[in-house]
Amino acid sequence: MKDLSETELLQRLAACRDGSDDQPCQNELARLIHELQAHALELESQNRELRLTQEALKQSRDRYAELYEAAPIGYLNLDSQGVIRDINRAGATLLGRERVHLVGSPLLPWVAPEDQSKFLAHLQDCRQQGQAVAELTLLTPAGTRLAVQLASQETRGHENGRIRYLTALTELTERKRADALRRQWAAIVESSDDAILGKTLEGIITSWNAGAERLFGYTADEAIGRPMTFIIPPERQAEEREILRRIGQGQRIEHYETERLGKDGRRIAVSLTVSPFQDEQGRVIGASTIARDITERKAAERQLKEREAFANKVLMSSLNGLYIYDVKAGSDVFINAQCTQLTGYTLEDLQALAGSAFFALFHPDDQGRIIAHFKALLDTVNGETLEIEYRFKTADGRWIWCVSRDAVFAREADGTVRQIIGTFLDITERKQAEHALAAERSLLDTLHMAAPVGLAFLDPQLRYVRVNEALAEMHGLPVADHLGRSLQEIVPELWPAVESLYRSVLERGEPVTQVDVTGETKAQPGVRRHWLANYYPVRVDREIIGIGVIVQDITERQQAEEALREADRRKDEFLAMLGHELRNPLMPIRNAVQIMHKLGMADPKLIWVRDLIDRQVTHLVRLVDDLLDVSRISRGKIELKKEPLTLADIVQRAVETSRPLIEARRHRFSVHLPPEPVHVEGDLIRLAQTVSNLLNNAAKYTPEGGRIWLKATREPEEVVISVRDTGEGIPSTLLPHLFKAFTQAERTLDRAQGGLGLGLTIVKRIVELHGGQIEARSEGIGKGSEFIVRLPVCEP
Numbered sequence: 143m144k145d146l147s148e149t150e151l152l153q154r155l156a157a158c159r160d161g162s163d164d165q166p167c168q169n170e171l172a173r174l175i176h177e178l179q180a181h182a183l184e185l186e187s188q189n190r191e192l193r194l195t196q197e198a199l200k201q202s203r204d205r206y207a208e209l210y211e212a213a214p215i216g217y218l219n220l221d222s223q224g225v226i227r228d229i230n231r232a233g234a235t236l237l238g239r240e241r242v243h244l245v246g247s248p249l250l251p252w253v254a255p256e257d258q259s260k261f262l263a264h265l266q267d268c269r270q271q272g273q274a275v276a277e278l279t280l281l282t283p284a285g286t287r288l289a290v291q292l293a294s295q296e297t298r299g300h301e302n303g304r305i306r307y308l309t310a311l312t313e314l315t316e317r318k319r320a321d322a323l324r325r326q327w328a329a330i331v332e333s334s335d336d337a338i339l340g341k342t343l344e345g346i347i348t349s350w351n352a353g354a355e356r357l358f359g360y361t362a363d364e365a366i367g368r369p370m371t372f373i374i375p376p377e378r379q380a381e382e383r384e385i386l387r388r389i390g391q392g393q394r395i396e397h398y399e400t401e402r403l404g405k406d407g408r409r410i411a412v413s414l415t416v417s418p419f420q421d422e423q424g425r426v427i428g429a430s431t432i433a434r435d436i437t438e439r440k441a442a443e444r445q446l447k448e449r450e451a452f453a454n455k456v457l458m459s460s461l462n463g464l465y466i467y468d469v470k471a472g473s474d475v476f477i478n479a480q481c482t483q484l485t486g487y488t489l490e491d492l493q494a495l496a497g498s499a500f501f502a503l504f505h506p507d508d509q510g511r512i513i514a515h516f517k518a519l520l521d522t523v524n525g526e527t528l529e530i531e532y533r534f535k536t537a538d539g540r541w542i543w544c545v546s547r548d549a550v551f552a553r554e555a556d557g558t559v560r561q562i563i564g565t566f567l568d569i570t571e572r573k574q575a576e577h578a579l580a581a582e583r584s585l586l587d588t589l590h591m592a593a594p595v596g597l598a599f600l601d602p603q604l605r606y607v608r609v610n611e612a613l614a615e616m617h618g619l620p621v622a623d624h625l626g627r628s629l630q631e632i633v634p635e636l637w638p639a640v641e642s643l644y645r646s647v648l649e650r651g652e653p654v655t656q657v658d659v660t661g662e663t664k665a666q667p668g669v670r671r672h673w674l675a676n677y678y679p680v681r682v683d684r685e686i687i688g689i690g691v692i693v694q695d696i697t698e699r700q701q702a703e704e705a706l707r708e709a710d711r712r713k714d715e716f717l718a719m720l721g722h723e724l725r726n727p728l729m730p731i732r733n734a735v736q737i738m739h740k741l742g743m744a745d746p747k748l749i750w751v752r753d754l755i756d757r758q759v760t761h762l763v764r765l766v767d768d769l770l771d772v773s774r775i776s777r778g779k780i781e782l783k784k785e786p787l788t789l790a791d792i793v794q795r796a797v798e799t800s801r802p803l804i805e806a807r808r809h810r811f812s813v814h815l816p817p818e819p820v821h822v823e824g825d826l827i828r829l830a831q832t833v834s835n836l837l838n839n840a841a842k843y844t845p846e847g848g849r850i851w852l853k854a855t856r857e858p859e860e861v862v863i864s865v866r867d868t869g870e871g872i873p874s875t876l877l878p879h880l881f882k883a884f885t886q887a888e889r890t891l892d893r894a895q896g897g898l899g900l901g902l903t904i905v906k907r908i909v910e911l912h913g914g915q916i917e918a919r920s921e922g923i924g925k926g927s928e929f930i931v932r933l934p935v936c937e938p
Contacts, residue, residue, distance in 0.1 A: 216311030220294065221304070224249050224265050233311050236290075238282035254279035254287060264292060268307050272296040277314060289314040337412075337433040340419075345370040345386055348428065357412075357435055359405030373402045375409065389418045389429045399436065411440040462565040466551055469520075469559055472496045484544075484568050486537025505533035505541060519548055520559050526550075531569070543573040596673075596693035599680065604629045604644055604689075613693055616673070618665030636661045643677055647689050653678045658696075672700040731755065782825040782911055786938065789820040789854055789861055796833035797852070803841045804850060814853040820861050823936045824912045832908050835901045836865040836929045843927075844869030860914075861935050866928040872920035880918050881906040909933070 216233030218226050225248050234241045237252060253261045257278035267274035273295045280288045291314055294307040337354035341347050346369055350362040358365070358373055374382055378400060385395060395416040401409045415432045463481035465474045473496035477489050492500065504512050515530045522528065527549045533541045544566045551563035590597055596613025600606055606624040614621045617632055629644065630637045639661060643654050655676040662670060678690040735756045743749050793815060804811050822829075833852070840850045844867045851866045872880065881902050902918075909916045914933040920926065 216313075218244075218249075218309050218311060219297075220249065220265075220268075220307045220309055222265070222269055222307070224261070227306060236288065236311060236313060237280065238284060238286070252280050254281055261292075264294065265307075268294045268296065336435075338430065339365070339433070340428060340430050341370050342428045343386060343390055343426065345382055354433070357404070357410065357433065358402065373404075375401055375403055385414075385416055386429075389416060390426060392418055392426055394418065402433065410435060411437045462567050464565050465563070467562045467564065469561065473500060475561070481566075484536075484542070484566075485534065491537070503535045505535070508532040515548075519550065519562055522550055524550055524553075534566075542568050543570045545569050596691070596695075598624075598691040598693075599688055600629060600644075600691065601688045602648060602686065606632065607688065613691075616665055616671075616693065616695060617663050633661075633663055635663060640675070643675075644689060647677045647679050648686060651679050651681075651686055659693075671695060672697045782828060784823050784825055784912075786936065787822055787824055787826055787829070789822060789863075790815055791826060792822070792824075792829045792833060793852065793854065793863075795826065795830035796837060799830065799834040800837035800841065803838055807841050807844070807846045807848075809841060809844060809846070809848050809850050811850045812852070814851070816854060816856045818856075819938070820854070820856050821936050821938045822861060822912075822933050824933070825908075828908045829912065829933075832905045832931065833863060833865070835905050836931075839901065839929075840865055840867035840869060840927075843867070856935065859934065860932050863931040863933070864928060866926065868926045870927075871923045871925045872918060872927050873923060874920075877918060877920065881916070 211230050213230055213232055216230060216236045218229035218233045221227055225246065226244050227246075229237075229241055229244050231241070234244055237244060250258060250261060260276055260278050264274050264276040264278075267276075275291065275293045277289065277291050280290055282288060291312040292309050293312070294309040297306045297308050334351060334353045335356075337357040338349075338351045339347055339354050340349035346367065347365050350360070350365040354365065355361055360373075370382055371379055381400060385398075388395060395414065398414040398416070400412060400414060402412050404410050412433045413436045415434075417430050418426045419428055419430055421427050461480060463484050464476075464478040465481055466476040467473070468475045471493075473493045474489060475493075477487075477492065482488055487495075495503065501509065501512075511530060512532060515528060519528055527547050529545065529547045531543065531545045534544050535541055546564050546566040548562055548564035550559050550561075552559075552561040554560050590608070591610050593610055593612055596610065596616050598606060598609040598613050605626055605628050609621055609624040611621060614624060617624070619632060624632055629640070633640075636659060639659060643657060646652075647654055653676065655678075657675045657677070659673045659675050660670060662668065665671075672695070674694045674696045676692040678692075679686045680688045680690050735752060738752045739756075743752065793813065797813065801811075837850065837852065844850065848868045850868075851864070853864045853866070855862050855864075906916050909931055912933055914931060916929065916931050919928045919930070
């Protein structure tokens with residue numbers, strides 16, 4: 143049947159009503175009614191299908207709502223402005239708010255401030271791309287920060303067709319915490335001082351941290367992929383097999399101490415902790431190993447054992463006696479070997495003397511102090527030590543001095559002292575030394591106070607600590623007034639003159655001696671006195687603790703020396719005057735003798751008288767010349783005419799002067815000069831006089847027929863002239879004084895050579911004026927002598 147529209151149906155019904163032919167109209171009406179019925183049936187069928195579809199859709203929506211509501215993940219519907227249009231239970235729970243307070247509210251306020259721009263960018267991506275994913279932080283009412291992921295997908299509302307964004311809200315806090323923990327653990331592993339490495343059940347290295355690199359010396363690239371055995375010593379390879387076997391059984395190995403090899407071949411003491419790790423099915427697939435370097439600990443343990451052994455050895459072999467006294471037992475319960483050696487008692491001997499018998503071993507005069515010492519020990523705290531000196535009777539009946547240091551060793555449960563430990567040492571010799579030292583100190587104190595010279599000790603601040611009577615008397619103040627007062631306070635008149643001396647001793651640490659100090663003190667105001675002072679640093683363990691002072695009043699000696707110098711000056715003047723006065727009459731006499739030689743004489747007696755006068759005048763002239771030279775030298779008036787000279791000229795002039803005497807005494811004489819010319823700067827006459835004087839002495843003091851050597855040698859900076867003879871020699875007692883004026887050896891009647899003892903004095907002074915030195919050598923009487931002159935050389 144053709145479907146009719148509503149208009150066509152109404153037109154046909156109107157035609158049937160107005161038509162004259164009823165039958166056709168009825169037929170048409172019947173047909174229409176039939177069509178209507180068929181159409182009604184079809185509509186009913188469609189309605190039924192529609193109701194079924196609506197029911198199915200409702201059920202689907204209900205199931206979706208149930209799934210949406212019961213989903214463990216938070217879901218929310220956001221509009222394009224970020225306003226929450228719907229949210230499920232999980233989402234509301236996650237945000238910590240009631241749904242009714244969330245729906246219709248923007249999500250932005252619940253986003254952490256630092257992530258709000260990220261959320262707005264997320265909405266922009268949704269509008270442009272229809273979907274977006276972002277990670278950010280949300281804030282709960284409790285102030286908790288939630289790390290979440292927003293995964294949004296564009297949808298349209300079924301009611302009004304508006305765009306919505308279905309957003310899955312996934313909490314990332316646990317994941318981020320896990321990631322942070324993993325990163326933290328990785329950082330810990332990497333920065334650990336311990337070596338941390340992973341390996342398979344076959345022992346192949348799979349990971350190797352920086353600690354392993356530092357410990358073993360291999361980099362991760364060098365170690366990963368290699369078998370663990372490459373760092374295990376050959377004799378310990380079996381250890382690794384046993385470790386892998388136990389790991390395969392799921393066992394954990396802790397604090398296993400062994401050795402491993404470094405890249406440089408050294409052996410490293412390590413402590414291993416090996417733990418199995420499993421896959422998701424719980425199967426052991428490998429192990430992690432923590433290797434801690436215990437080299438230092440092992441060394442420390444060895445040292446500790448060595449120290450313990452050493453301590454035990456010291457305990458038994460100590461020079462100190464060691465004992466443990468039990469208060470309840472009233473006797474010793476332990477003594478070391480030294481205790482027995484010092485006292486002669488064994489432990490059994492002392493235990494047999496418990497109580498009063500043991501107490502009787504202490505000297506009666508010391509027993510009261512021993513009781514007080516013991517009582518004080520019972521009141522001490524742990525770690526406190528008390529010391530006492532006493533006399534103890536040894537097994538052989540001797541009394542020895544001892545010093546004991548005692549402390550609490552053990553206590554009862556109630557805190558009372560149970561045992562006392564102590565050490566003691568035989569100090570008998572020290573006590574004797576102290577007694578001797580006290581006696582010596584008493585003697586020194588007596589000598590210090592009674593000494594005729596001034597003695598004092600000053601501290602580094604130059605304050606008097608000790609001073610004797612002699613020095614106090616020099617200062618004009620009592621001893622007591624010195625103590626604690628400064629040197630400047632005591633002798634302000636002398637302070638400017640002596641301050642620098644004291645400072646020098648303190649700063650340089652060296653003594654300052656033989657210092658002449660002149661000034662006034664309160665002892666004799668207005669009178670200048672003279673003192674000879676010596677200052678010495680006083681040290682204790684190299685530290686200067688003060689200055690020792692020795693002062694001698696030399697005023698009278700100075701006056702005597704001044705008088706002596708004045709007398710010496712007068713003597714020099716007298717000698718000079720005497721020389722001149724003697725020389726005046728000698729010249730006419732010598733001239734008369736010369737005239738007599740020229741006139742000639744036939745009478746032998748007159749010739750003898752003339753020669754006698756000639757010899758004596760010559761001798762007297764030499765004596766007068768010596769007196770005049772000494773006078774000039776003493777007064778510093780001798781003049782030298784220096785010029786460049788050859789050594790040969792000096793020696794030749796001296797030999798010419800001395801040869802007659804040498805030949806007269808029939809000496810064998812030899813001269814040795816350097817082959818090349820040697821030059822000196824000096825006065826020819828005076829230097830020739832020096833050598834001639836030495837040759838004359840050698841000739842005079844050598845028995846006739848002796849030997850004389852004159853030898854000159856050139857050294858780098860000087861010429862050395864030696865005059866050696868086989869003569870009488872020089873006594874050792876005379877050598878130090880040989881060059882002093884008027885010094886002569888003892889003469890015998892048959893060996894008196896005359897002279898005033900001035901020749902060597904003149905020689906020494908002439909040599910020194912030329913910048914040289916002279917020395918005398920002799921092995922003694924009858925062994926000859928040698929005089930050595932050293933003069934500086936000069937270039938020609």
